[in-house]
Amino acid sequence: MPPQDRHTEYTKLADLKKLVQLYDALLVEEYSPDHRKMYCLRNLEGSHSVPETISAQVVCDFCGADIFQSFFECRECVHQHSTLEQPVAHGDGYVICGGCYVEGRSCNCDKMDPIQCRPFPELLNLRTRAAQVLSANEPLLKSSVTSLYIWISSILSSDVQGRLL
Ligand SMILES: [Zn+2]
Numbered sequence: 222m223p224p225q226d227r228h229t230e231y232t233k234l235a236d237l238k239k240l241v242q243l244y245d246a247l248l249v250e251e252y253s254p255d256h257r258k259m260y261c262l263r264n265l266e267g268s269h270s271v272p273e274t275i276s277a278q279v280v281c282d283f284c285g286a287d288i289f290q291s292f293f294e295c296r297e298c299v300h301q302h303s304t305l306e307q308p309v310a311h312g313d314g315y316v317i318c319g320g321c322y323v324e325g326r327s328c329n330c331d332k333m334d335p336i337q338c339r340p341f342p343e344l345l346n347l348r349t350r351a352a353q354v355l356s357a358n359e360p361l362l363k364s365s366v367t368s369l370y371i372w373i374s375s376i377l378s379s380d381v382q383g384r385l386l
């Protein structure tokens with residue numbers, strides 16, 4: 222493999238490692254031991270119990286934060302200013318993010334349901350797959366000597382190319 226390609230591969234792996242660390246922090250924040258009991262916008266088979274457009278765009282109605290996985294919802298309080306009596310779809314009700322909820326924000330009736338965007342095991346599977354890629358490439362990633370070598374050879378090759386131009 223040319224040094225340039227090895228350098229690109231190393232950079233991608235190093236980025237993936239950082240992403241996994243960030244993702245871990247996110248999972249810890251979003252995890253609830255009761256996740257199986259909560260309504261989920263998407264079931265395990267990947268089919269959608271509500272249209273994808275709704276689950277893809279859930280935002281907190283108070284602070285405007287994008288919801289990644291867990292939120293609270295009231296499907297009653299959205300009817301206050303409308304004559305509509307049909308219950309709205311899950312994910313389309315009055316939504317409050319976890320951060321706002323712990324600060325005491327709620328809907329008018331104060332009866333909010335905890336909701337999950339997708340099955341939690343699906344998020345864990347994704348994390349496992351990323352970790353497998355990292356561990357399969359551990360020698361390349363772990364070796365600082367290798368990364369230094371790759372870095373130096375990429376500098377040298379670009380320097381040579383610069384001089385040739
Ligand atoms: Zn919020």
Ligand SMILES: [Zn+2]
Pocket residue numbers: 295296297298328329330331332333
């Ligand atoms: Zn309510």
